[in-house]
Amino acid sequence: MRTVFVAKQFSRHPGGRNENDGPFSGEAFRRLFLEPALKRGEKVLVDFEGTRGAGSSFLEEAFGGLVRAGFPREVVLDLVEVRHPTNPSVPREVKGYIEQA
Amino acid sequence: MTKSEFLASLPWIVAAIGIVVAHLLSEARERRKEVRAQTDKLIERLAALEIRGTNFHTGASFDAVEARGIEVEISSIERRAGRLVGAAVAGLADEIIVHRQSLTLRNFEKSKFISQDASSAICQEIAATTAAYEEALEAAYHSQYPPRFPYYRVAGGRLNDVFGTLVALWAGLLVGATLTFLAMQP
Numbered sequence: 036m037r038t039v040f041v042a043k044q045f046s047r048h049p050g051g052r053n054e055n056d057g058p059f060s061g062e063a064f065r066r067l068f069l070e071p072a073l074k075r076g077e078k079v080l081v082d083f084e085g086t087r088g089a090g091s092s093f094l095e096e097a098f099g100g101l102v103r104a105g106f107p108r109e110v111v112l113d114l115v116e117v118r119h120p121t122n123p124s125v126p127r128e129v130k131g132y133i134e135q136a
Numbered sequence: 137m138t139k140s141e142f143l144a145s146l147p148w149i150v151a152a153i154g155i156v157v158a159h160l161l162s163e164a165r166e167r168r169k170e171v172r173a174q175t176d177k178l179i180e181r182l183a184a185l186e187i188r189g190t191n192f193h194t195g196a197s198f199d200a201v202e203a204r205g206i207e208v209e210i211s212s213i214e215r216r217a218g219r220l221v222g223a224a225v226a227g228l229a230d231e232i233i234v235h236r237q238s239l240t241l242r243n244f245e246k247s248k249f250i251s252q253d254a255s256s257a258i259c260q261e262i263a264a265t266t267a268a269y270e271e272a273l274e275a276a277y278h279s280q281y282p283p284r285f286p287y288y289r290v291a292g293g294r295l296n297d298v299f300g301t302l303v304a305l306w307a308g309l310l311v312g313a314t315l316t317f318l319a320m321q322p
Contacts, residue, residue, distance in 0.1 A: 048204055055247035057200075088211030090203070090240030121215040124232040131233070 036078040036116075039068045042085030052092040061096030065104070069097065073106050073114055083119040091128065099132035108133060150310070157303075164288045168281045174220050175277045178213060179270050182235075185209050186266040189239045190259050198249035203240075210236050217273065231265070231272040238265040 041049060045068070051060035072079045083089065101111045111133050119125035137145075185206065192202050214232050238261040243249060252258050281288050286303065 048207070050204060050207060052245045053247055056245045086211075088204075088207035088209075090207050090244050091237045092241055092244045095241060121218065122211055122232075123218065124214060124229040124236070127229050128233045128236070 036080055037072055038080045038082055040082050040084070041089075042083070044068070047085060047087050049086060049089045049093050049097075051090075052096040061093040061098075061100060064093070064097045065100050069101055069115065070104065070106075073101065073110065076114070078114050078116070080116045080118060083117070083122070083125060086119075088122075089125070094125065094129055095132045098129045099136035102133060102136035108136070161286065164286070168287060171220060171277065171281065174216070175273055178216055178220065178273060181209070181213055182266050182270055182273075185213070185239075186262055189262045190254065192239075193243055193252040193256070193258050193262070194254055196251055198246045200246060203244060206239055210239065217276075228269070228272045228276060231269045235265040235269045238262045 039045070041064075045064055046059035049059045049061070049064060051057045053062045054060050068081075069079060098111070098115065098117075101115070102108050112130070115129075115133070117126040117129045188202065188206055188209070192199060192206060195202075217228060217232075238258070243252065243258055279289070
């Protein structure tokens, strides 16, 4: 399993939906970290420890966007895991976006 | 220990138990006051965040600094709520999620921002989810500190009624014993 430390490897302030919204958007995160791993069939643990908040639009685009990009919902649910030690509602919210996308 | 020695030491035993019980209740009262104050502070922060969120969405243009500030505040409030109500925060997850969504899911992108009217669906949803979050915090507080004696949960709330009954019986016995003792005096 590969672990992506969002704060260290991407941004402490991930935000925005599309790449037009800035360099640390959900779309940029998905393209940079999630899609390559899923194409290889690799499990990914996305660790939000140290981030200073992530908006729902970022989360929806990064994770729900995987299903819209063509990855089967079951595969995404199986391969992507989210951890947020101080905001435990985030993994649940992400799961909802994957299920509803 | 003879029966008479035991009876002679009984007042000391009763006094020692009384001191321990009074100390525990005092500790619990202090903790309850502290949690109440912090819950009130969180509710004030939620109210302030509701105003910030409404101002952000009704603003003339997308304010990137304020957007980041709102995200940080949402995260900080959840972290504080988790420390405050502990395990009960799991029960708040739905309220926390819909609150975050009301502020940051729609119209939160620089590329698609549209200034909202104060009576728009987005602003109304911010108000509604803030109220629900506040109520959930209150409910979590009252689940930890019920509004009746002994004012805190005993054994996860399962023994609250038993504890209250035992303390009432204990107090009744003390009063009864004192009155009996006084009546027997020559």
